[in-house]
Amino acid sequence: MTSLLPLEFLLVAMAALTLASFLCLYRISRGPTAPDRTVAIDILGTLIVGFCCVMALWTGQDFYMNIAIAWALLSFIGTIAMAKYLEGRYYDE
């Protein structure tokens, strides 16, 4: 089990993604309306896909990319459901 890129670079990447995630969490906690929070949660899901990429490069195991694909799918479905709820319609319209 070896990392595919230098560990210092992967640590810096983790730090940058963590900072971006905390900015998203600020918007989730302070968002004045529900659509603000929905946008921030969608962006947080996309950032977690980035985390999975960094972990895959760190450990050299490719199952992290399966997690990334599944997370992108579920995040998309959740965002669509939340948007339909905000619009005030049922899911089959």
Add this chain to the structure above:
Amino acid sequence: MNEIAAQWIIGIGLAFNLFGTIGLVRLPDVYNRLQAATKCVTLGTCMILLGVLVGAWGGHAGITAMGAKAVLCAVFLLLTSPVAAHAIARGAYRSGVRLWEKSVVDRYGEDIHPERPPAERGEPDETPGA
């Protein structure tokens, strides 16, 4: 060689992610935040996935399982992110979130409520489920 290229590509993607989330925090209303965050973070994460493809390139074997899954995930993100952003913007407008007071044009409001005066175009429709 592959390692250096992968580090540059992932670094550019991380910069896009950071700028997108800074826009998510700093901009004034939902529509501006959606505009900044969705595009920047989608492109940044797709560049990170491209960096995984380059970084996991396996010498004589060519593309590896990790790289193939990264390409699949990037295509999926590029297809679904605009759909999600469009749905959120439409849901936000229909649920009555007003534009920023310094916004100058409201084409969607003109399109769905042409009979209303401009000050009342952001009002929500009839109560849902009625």
